[in-house]
Amino acid sequence: MPAEKLTHAPTPEHAAPSRLGVLLVVLAGLALLAPAMVGDRADGRIGLLLMIAGLVEILHGFRRSRAADQQAAWQSGIITVLMGGLVSQASAMVGGVVVLLLAGWFAVDAVRHLVTGLRGWKTSTGSGSLFLPALGNAAMVVALLLLRGRAGMWIVCLASALRILGTAWNIRAAAVYTAADSADTVLDDLGLQDHPQLVALGRRLEAEEQARAWVDGAWIVAFAVTLFAIHLGRMGLDRTALGIVSPGVAVVGDLFIALVVAFGFIIPFRMLWRGATRPAARRMWRWCGTESPSAPGRLARRTARAILTGRMRFAVQMRSARYSSVAAFSRGLQLGLPIAAILAAIVPVSGMSWYFDTENWAAGMWNGWAEQRTDVWRAAMGAAVPPAPGSSGASAYAVVPPGIVNGRDFAFIVIGDTGEGDASQHVLRDQLILASRQDAVRFVVLSSDVVYPTGAMKDYENKFWLPFKGVDRPVYAIPGNHDWYDALEAFAATFLEPDAARAAMRARIEVDKRITSSNERSVDALIARAAFLRQQYGVSTGGQRAPYFQLQTDRFALIAVDTGVLKRVDAAQLRWLEAALEAARGKCTMVVLGHPLFAGGLYQAASNEDFAAIHRLLRKHDVTLAMAGDTHDLESYVERYDAPTGPRTMHHMVNGGGGAYLSFGTALAWPKSPATATWAFYPSRDQVVQKIDALAPAWERPVWWWTRRFNAWPFSAEWLSAAFDFNVAPFFQSFVEVRVEPSMGRLRLLPWGVHGRLRWSDLTASADARPTGTTPDAFVEWALEMPGAGR
Numbered sequence: 175m176p177a178e179k180l181t182h183a184p185t186p187e188h189a190a191p192s193r194l195g196v197l198l199v200v201l202a203g204l205a206l207l208a209p210a211m212v213g214d215r216a217d218g219r220i221g222l223l224l225m226i227a228g229l230v231e232i233l234h235g236f237r238r239s240r241a242a243d244q245q246a247a248w249q250s251g252i253i254t255v256l257m258g259g260l261v262s263q264a265s266a267m268v269g270g271v272v273v274l275l276l277a278g279w280f281a282v283d284a285v286r287h288l289v290t291g292l293r294g295w296k297t298s299t300g301s302g303s304l305f306l307p308a309l310g311n312a313a314m315v316v317a318l319l320l321l322r323g324r325a326g327m328w329i330v331c332l333a334s335a336l337r338i339l340g341t342a343w344n345i346r347a348a349a350v351y352t353a354a355d356s357a358d359t360v361l362d363d364l365g366l367q368d369h370p371q372l373v374a375l376g377r378r379l380e381a382e383e384q385a386r387a388w389v390d391g392a393w394i395v396a397f398a399v400t401l402f403a404i405h406l407g408r409m410g411l412d413r414t415a416l417g418i419v420s421p422g423v424a425v426v427g428d429l430f431i432a433l434v435v436a437f438g439f440i441i442p443f444r445m446l447w448r449g450a451t452r453p454a455a456r457r458m459w460r461w462c463g464t465e466s467p468s469a470p471g472r473l474a475r476r477t478a479r480a481i482l483t484g485r486m487r488f489a490v491q492m493r494s495a496r497y498s499s500v501a502a503f504s505r506g507l508q509l510g511l512p513i514a515a516i517l518a519a520i521v522p523v524s525g526m527s528w529y530f531d532t533e534n535w536a537a538g539m540w541n542g543w544a545e546q547r548t549d550v551w552r553a554a555m556g557a558a559v560p561p562a563p564g565s566s567g568a569s570a571y572a573v574v575p576p577g578i579v580n581g582r583d584f585a586f587i588v589i590g591d592t593g594e595g596d597a598s599q600h601v602l603r604d605q606l607i608l609a610s611r612q613d614a615v616r617f618v619v620l621s622s623d624v625v626y627p628t629g630a631m632k633d634y635e636n637k638f639w640l641p642f643k644g645v646d647r648p649v650y651a652i653p654g655n656h657d658w659y660d661a662l663e664a665f666a667a668t669f670l671e672p673d674a675a676r677a678a679m680r681a682r683i684e685v686d687k688r689i690t691s692s693n694e695r696s697v698d699a700l701i702a703r704a705a706f707l708r709q710q711y712g713v714s715t716g717g718q719r720a721p722y723f724q725l726q727t728d729r730f731a732l733i734a735v736d737t738g739v740l741k742r743v744d745a746a747q748l749r750w751l752e753a754a755l756e757a758a759r760g761k762c763t764m765v766v767l768g769h770p771l772f773a774g775g776l777y778q779a780a781s782n783e784d785f786a787a788i789h790r791l792l793r794k795h796d797v798t799l800a801m802a803g804d805t806h807d808l809e810s811y812v813e814r815y816d817a818p819t820g821p822r823t824m825h826h827m828v829n830g831g832g833g834a835y836l837s838f839g840t841a842l843a844w845p846k847s848p849a850t851a852t853w854a855f856y857p858s859r860d861q862v863v864q865k866i867d868a869l870a871p872a873w874e875r876p877v878w879w880w881t882r883r884f885n886a887w888p889f890s891a892e893w894l895s896a897a898f899d900f901n902v903a904p905f906f907q908s909f910v911e912v913r914v915e916p917s918m919g920r921l922r923l924l925p926w927g928v929h930g931r932l933r934w935s936d937l938t939a940s941a942d943a944r945p946t947g948t949t950p951d952a953f954v955e956w957a958l959e960m961p962g963a964g965r
Contacts, residue, residue: 194230194499198342201227206335209328217261218542220334224258227338230345232437233502237350246290250344253283254337260888261330277315280333284312310340372459375483379490390504397511401425401518405533420533420540420628427532428518432510433503440509441492448485458482537627540659545739548658551682552721552738555662556746558681559674559719568726568757570750573718575617575648580728583917585614587647588766589832589909590621590803591654595637599833601928602907607644609911609926617647619734621829622768622803623654624665631664631700638668639711641833648714653721654768654804655739662721663692667700668708674719675701722747724754729916729960731758735788737768742784751788755795762921762960763797764912770802770828772811774840774892775848796822798921798958801910803830806837808908808925808932810943810956812852825958827923831856831908835899838862839892841938843885854939856925856932857906869900908932916960923956 205223228251235247287308314333405421448455459482462475495502518532561570578584587610592599610618625637642649650669657665661682666675679697683690708715721736733754737743743751755763771778771789779785792800793815809828814821830837840855841862863882870878877897880886886894905928913922925932935950937943944950945957 194234195342195346198227198230198338198345202335202338202342205338206331208331217330220331221258221261224261224334224337225255226258227341228252228254228256228258229433231341233499234345234348234350237499238348240349242290243348247344247348249286250283250341254341257334257337261334280314280337281312284308284315307340310336376486376490379483379487380494383487383490383494387504390508394504394507394511397507397515398425398429401428401515404518408533420537423535424518424532427535428511428514429507431517431532432514433506434510435513436506436508436510440513441506444488445492448489455482455485534627537656537659540628541655541739544655544658544661547661547686548738548740549742549744550685551658551661552736553744553746554681554685555666555678556720556744556750558677559670561750562719567753568724568731570753571718571720571723573617573648573650573723573725575650575717575725577616578725578727581916583614583913583915584616585612585911585913586616586732587618587909587911588621588801588829589618590830591623591806592620592641592833593623593625593633593637593656594833594835595626595633595641597901598835598905598907599637599641601903601905602833602909603641603644605926605928605930606642606909608930609909610645610647612911614913615647615911618645618649619732619766620649620651620803620832621734621766621801622652623656623830623834624651624668626656626834628659629653629657629662629664630660631667631703634664634668634704635707639707639713642713643711645713648717650718650723650734651715651721652723652734652736652766652768653738658739661686661690661692663697663700664704665721667704669715669718669721671716671719672701672705675704675716678720722750726754726758726761727914727916729761729962730914730921731761731763732766733758733763734766735768737785737788740784741769741779741782741788743788752791755791755797759795760961762914762958763795764799764801764921765792765797767800767802769804770809770826770830771800772813772826772849773805773809773828774837774843775845775853777849793817793822793824796961797824798961799825799827799923801827801829803828803832805840806830806834807840807906808856808910808937809840810854810939811848811850812943813850825956826850827910828855829908829910831906833907835896835901836862836906837892838866838895838898839890842881842895843891844938848940852940852942854937854943856908856927856937858936858938861904861906861936865900865904866898869902870898874898919960919962921958921960923958925954 232251
């Protein structure tokens with residue numbers, strides 16, 4: 175053949191067993207074992223594995239030599255990614271809809287394979303094996319529908335594992351081109367293989383791309399290093415494992431977003447444009463690509479040729495990416511990283527920070543780690559820091575704020591989920607100081623999530639000490655899930671007595687077999703740092719011996735319980751809780767939990783036996799009030815139930831509006847039949863809607879419409895409402911003042927907002943929630959009768 179003329183098409187090869195196949199088999203095994211490995215939170219792990227498998231198949235589709243195989247890979251990969259997205263958000267979806275939707279996607283794939291099989295039956299030998307994929311997917315549909323609600327997460331695991339194994343088989347069976355075929359296929363789409371000059375140009379462009387590969391790689395590395403520096407500067411320098419790894423995880427998230435942007439948007443749109451303009455490009459090549467430089471219209475031809483050469487270079491790049499996963503990865507990052515960098519710069523203030531801010535993705539990773547270790551850590555800490563000598567029952571792990579006298583009235587403040595360190599926290603600061611400095615107030619309790627996103631000591635100054643400067647009463651706290659992400663070290667150093675904090679942190683290090691960045695020096699440094707900040711800001715902490723505590727008088731008991739990450743307690747804390755509740759029998763008992771039993775109008779322990787057991791224990795001991803943070807708003811419920819000794823009433827409050835972004839899902843999707851007949855919540859739906867209507871930019875309007883029109887189905891409005899996290903006025907943060915008044919035989923709950931005491935007109939409530947004769951302009955107050963009142 176002529177030296178520079180393409181005379182034959184490259185010969186495709188079948189993929190031999192490769193590292194991709196091995197990877198997918200491993201992913202399938204991990205999906206199948208996920209419930210045993212991570213327990214009830216397996217949905218996120220399985221969803222991630224599915225999405226990885228889907229992306230692998232999508233990328234592999236670019237290497238396939240037959241157009242039908244390419245389309246099959248892309249269709250199958252997209253379906254797998256969507257399945258992964260559904261499974262990963264199972265906990266945010268309504269009821270068991272995830273299994274129904276998963277069955278739906280298997281049904282879509284069954285139909286797709288059925289159509290493919292029918293086409294193959296007409297054009298080939300008619301082998302029945304063409305219909306096996308359709309039958310397999312149909313079988314999964316039947317299995318999912320029949321077993322829905324019976325096998326729980328295990329059927330989802332099995333379906334996901336089989337899906338990933340099917341992806342591995344598809345990759346194994348598909349015919350692919352090799353990287354050596356790149357230059358010889360660029361001109362195929364144009365039909366210009368018989369033009370030696372263009373063949374030579376294509377091969378020259380390919381050689382140039384290969385020669386500059388190291389430059390592109392260096393550019394990507396430089397971009398990644400720059401992003402790491404940005405995240406490190408924004409997240410703060412911390413030489414612990416948490417502080418070093420978290421910016422790295424954020425960069426990995428940036429790279430992932432870059433690939434999604436490149437392969438999900440930039441490349442598809444460019445390829446669509448190229449396909450639409452290919453006939454014109456073919457004519458232009460014939461007009462300018464083979465003419466001599468002396469032909470008429472030289473400038474116009476040179477301009478057209480330069481444009482067409484750029485198109486051909488992009489074609490070479492895309493063809494190389496099709497045939498090489500390394501080239502595809504590099505090209506995707508080159509195209510997507512600038513957009514990812516822009517997102518990294520603007521999302522903290524764009525109203526979408528909880529989705530696209532990859533710094534929060536790091537928090538998600540630490541959540542998966544902490545949820546499996548919290549009970550182990552807390553048990554070790556409790557064993558190392560037992561109650562004070564001689565204490566038991568009402569005195570075990572008791573706190574002793576000054577001014578508490580039996581029979582005397584007093585008050586305290588409970589505030590939850592404070593630690594954002596931004597306007598949503600600082601806007602409540604003046605009211606917190608004003609309320610806490612009332613003569614009757616003796617102390618302050620933080621009911622969850624002192625510091626976001628990972629509870630690290632480096633964040634405590636801006637997110638705890640500074641916002642609480644001016645609070646001159648003792649401050650006690652129970653941790654939220656975010657506080658456990660650094661193994662509770664910063665929390666312990668801040669709120670535990672120094673000796674107790676040191677013993678607890680040492681015990682945690684030992685139970686982790688010293689496989690940790692913490693050591694004796696770092697423990698001493700944390701305790702010293704907390705002592706320094708305590709002195710500088712004048713906030714009184716360090717008065718408790720554990721992440722849970724109690725305070726009991728002759729008529730009242732306050733019991734604060736650490737429910738960790740998974741809404742449960744370890745065996746040692748359970749024994750303490752039972753003893754504390756027994757000591758409080760016959761008193762007005764208030765329990766502060768890390769998680770609420772009722773939130774968003776729904777019962778939160780329905781699918782969590784450990785949490786339900788805590789609820790039964792509170793009922794058994796006639797607890798008057800259960801208050802909790804975690805959900806970021808203010809809610810009130812009245813639970814009426816039958817006890818062996820007769821009808822009982824327990825009041826519940828969500829008190830998590832102390833500074834974090836608000837949980838708008840409560841207002842936007844309040845159920846028609848709430849879990850209790852008597853209820854109230856703040857802010858109201860009208861307040862939320864007015865704020866989002868006023869502030870949502872045009873690009874968020876479709877999401878907002880979907881949220882309002884369909885309650886964000888199949889997700890929850892609570893989950894999707896995080897898209898509207900506008901950190902500007904009006905604000906609806908809140909906290910609660912608790913007044914213990916044995917002189918009147920009552921416990922009063924007074925909620926505060928950013929402008930002072932809340933009024934009934936601020937709340938949405940059931941008809942019987944507001945006391946008879948109270949006007950909408952009256953201050954909100956819940957008065958609970960103390961047991962034995964009137965004796």
